[in-house]
Amino acid sequence: MSVKNRVPFINVRLLWRAGVLVPGVAGEFGPDAPQGFEAARLWAPHTAHCVDDDGGGEWRMGMKPPAAVRSIDRAINSVTAVVVVAMMVHVTVHALSRFLFQAPLPVTNELIEYMYMPIVALLGIPSALLQREHIVATLFTERMTVANAVFFRALGAVIGVVVSAAWAFFGAREATHNMEIQAVAGISAVTIWPIYFIVPIVFTILAALYAYNAVMIIRNNEPDPDLLLEKAAES
Structure with a gap:
């Protein structure tokens, strides 16, 4: 090439x-x-x-792309990188401490299960959409005319807005409830209610990205636009 x-x-x-x-x-x-x-x-x-x-x-x-889209992409990548590195260091120190001193770090499993992994997994959803790494079924749209493919992909993006907004709404209700009861991890004393707020935050961002995706599809008359405008198109 x-x-x-x-x-x-x-x-x-x-x-x-x-x-x-x-x-x-x-x-x-x-x-x-x-x-x-x-x-x-x-x-x-x-x-x-x-x-x-x-x-x-x-x-x-x-x-x-708008500065907000580029900022979201950078923020997601930065936070995910920091959390992954922190988790790796934490697990490594935990293993070495248990092996060398027979004194593993406390609540390591709870922190991985209720803090590190939810952040990485949830931030991966909008990141996949931005980087065009999400799974897309093109069995029907690739056989359509461009106009029809654009219509159905735009419709799918609008449905994505609605579903993401619903997840954000109900996620916010659940996060508020857990804050009120001061939720902890299982029988431990590790406070985990703040992490529940990552759900409404992520899905609010996802709803905004789906809305932007719908606009890009219609404006560019392209079924699968690149939201960051930086990657090579598939031949």
């Missing part, structure tokens, strides 16, 4: 700075420019698609 461009290299940078994506083309970025899709990520990181010499993909015109 090679990334090509019909416009002068300086214009590529100007378009990137202006927030406009680069249309697809012929001619390399330049003799000293990196080759392949990484060149697109380096010189025009907000481009939606790249050109495949084997006949697939093309550059798409469009704007940078």
